[in-house]
Every structure is written in C-alpha cells, then in structure tokens.
Amino acid sequence: MADVNRGDRPLSPHLTIYRPQWTSMSSILVRITGNALIVAALLIVWWFVAAAAGPEAFATANGFVTSWFGDLVMMLSLLGLWYHLLGGLRHLVWDSGRMLDVDKSEMAAQMMVVLSVLLTIFTVIVL
Amino acid sequence: MAFLTDRKRAAGMGSAKTGTEHHWQMMVTSVALLILTPLFVFTFGAILGSPYEEVIAYYQRPFPAVVAILTLLVGLFHYRLGVQTLIEDYVHGFARKAAIIGMICLSYAAAAFAIFAIIRIAL
Numbered sequence: 058m059a060d061v062n063r064g065d066r067p068l069s070p071h072l073t074i075y076r077p078q079w080t081s082m083s084s085i086l087v088r089i090t091g092n093a094l095i096v097a098a099l100l101i102v103w104w105f106v107a108a109a110a111g112p113e114a115f116a117t118a119n120g121f122v123t124s125w126f127g128d129l130v131m132m133l134s135l136l137g138l139w140y141h142l143l144g145g146l147r148h149l150v151w152d153s154g155r156m157l158d159v160d161k162s163e164m165a166a167q168m169m170v171v172l173s174v175l176l177t178i179f180t181v182i183v184l
Numbered sequence: 185m186a187f188l189t190d191r192k193r194a195a196g197m198g199s200a201k202t203g204t205e206h207h208w209q210m211m212v213t214s215v216a217l218l219i220l221t222p223l224f225v226f227t228f229g230a231i232l233g234s235p236y237e238e239v240i241a242y243y244q245r246p247f248p249a250v251v252a253i254l255t256l257l258v259g260l261f262h263y264r265l266g267v268q269t270l271i272e273d274y275v276h277g278f279a280r281k282a283a284i285i286g287m288i289c290l291s292y293a294a295a296a297f298a299i300f301a302i303i304r305i306a307l
Binding site for chain 2 (some may be wrong): 089091094095098099101102104105106108109110112113114116119122123131135138142145146148149152180183184
C-alpha cells in the first residue's frame with residue numbers, strides 16, 4: 058500500500074529547505090507595497106485638509122510630513138509606489154497573455170526591483 | 185437532503201460571483217493610475233516643502249489640483265478593491281465582513297476629505 062508510512066512523512070512545503078522564487082516574492086511585495094501605501098495616502102490627505110483649514114493647521118501637518126520621519130515615510134512610500142506601479146504594469150501585460158513563461162516572469166520581477174530603485178533615485182534627484 | 189444532486193449542492197458556493205467586475209475595475213484603475221501617479225508624484229513633489237502661501241497659490245492652478253483630485257479619488261478606489269482582496273485572503277468569518285466594511289469606509293472618507301480640501305483650496 059502506498060499509505061503505509063502515512064503521518065510520518067515530512068509535510069509540504071518543506072520550510073527548512075524552501076527556496077523562495079522571484080515570481081512569488083515579487084508578487085507578495087506588490088501586495089505589501091500596495092496596501093502599505095495607505096499610510097502615505099492618509100498623510101497626503103491630512104496635508105491637503107490642513108492646507109484647506111488654514112496656516113496653523115498646515116504648519117502642523119507640513120511640519121510632520123517634511124520632518125525626518127515624514128521624509129523617511131515618504132521616501133519608502135515612493136519606492137513602494139514605483140514598485141507597485143511596475144507590478145501593476147506587469148499584471149496588465151500578463152492579462153494580455155504576454156510574458157507568462159517562468160523565465161520571462163522572473164526577468165520582469167528582477168526588472169521591477171531594479172527599475173523601482175532607479176525611478177526612486179531619479180525622483181529624489183529631480184524633486 | 186439526498187434529493188439534491190452533488191452538482192446542485194455545489195452550485196453558487198464557489199468564489200466566482202462578482203469577481204469579473206472586481207477584476208475589470210482593478211484593470212481600469214490600474215491603467216488610469218499608470219498615467220496619474222507619475223503626474224501626481226512630480227506635481228505634488230514639486231510643491232511639498234514650500235511655505236503655506238505658495239502651496240495655496242499652486243493648488244489654485246487647475247492642472248495640479250485636478251491631477252491631485254483624480255489621483256487620490258482613483259487611487260483610493262483602487263485601494264478599496266485591493267485591500268478587500270487582502271482581507272478576503274487572510275481574515276475569516278465576521279471579522280472579514282467588519283474589516284471590509286471598515287476599510288471601504290476609510291477609503292471613501294479619505295477620498296471625500298481629499299476632494300473637499302483640494303476644491304476648497306482651489307476655489
């Protein structure tokens with residue numbers, strides 16, 4: 058019988074020898090970056106509401122958003138935003154039936170990482 | 185109960201209900217955001233850090249104001265769909281419904297505050 062050893066075998070996935078793939082990791086990162094962007098979105102909404110409310114409120118919100126901590130959040134959000142945008146572009150390409158092979162997907166994942174970093178550096182230099 | 189066939193028992197129990205609409209809305213907002221996001225990053229980034237009077241004058245111009253309104257409106261609608269997928273994958277039972285309703289409220293409230301604020305600055 059095939060199930061003589063049932064219950065005694067290692068369970069999948071074998072976490073101790075599990076090798077992460079570019080495809081799964083880049084996909085999970087799209088989800089994480091997309092959902093994390095709500096932090097920056099709410100900060101920006103707060104900034105606009107404060108600007109509409111008047112100079113004192115604006116000084117508080119603007120002071121926070123342009124503080125070192127605000128800069129750090131905005132910088133990481135910018136990296137996340139570019140990465141998520143490239144991830145969305147990859148999804149649109151996939152939905153058109155292109156680049157679905159594993160090697161093409163892996164190449165796209167590596168390009169997403171490289172391009173998001175380059176776009177972030179470019180944005181920071183320009184602004 | 186034995187009168188029901190297996191197929192009848194399974195019908196309507198799967199995940200496929202309004203998934204097509206969800207996916208299509210996600211695609212449409214993705215395409216819109218491919219254009220809007222860079223426009224917003226460079227218009228908003230250009231004025232962030234400036235004094236109050238300059239910010240107000242900047243967002244009284246139609247282009248930066250409309251770009252900001254569209255990006256936050258479409259972006260938060262896109263977020264409302266995306267976070268629903270996230271919740272559906274990891275939260276179960278009553279907490280799932282509560283979390284989805286809560287995040288939909290948060291998304292629309294943030295969009296409403298953003299649009300109200302930008303229009304108030306612009307007018």
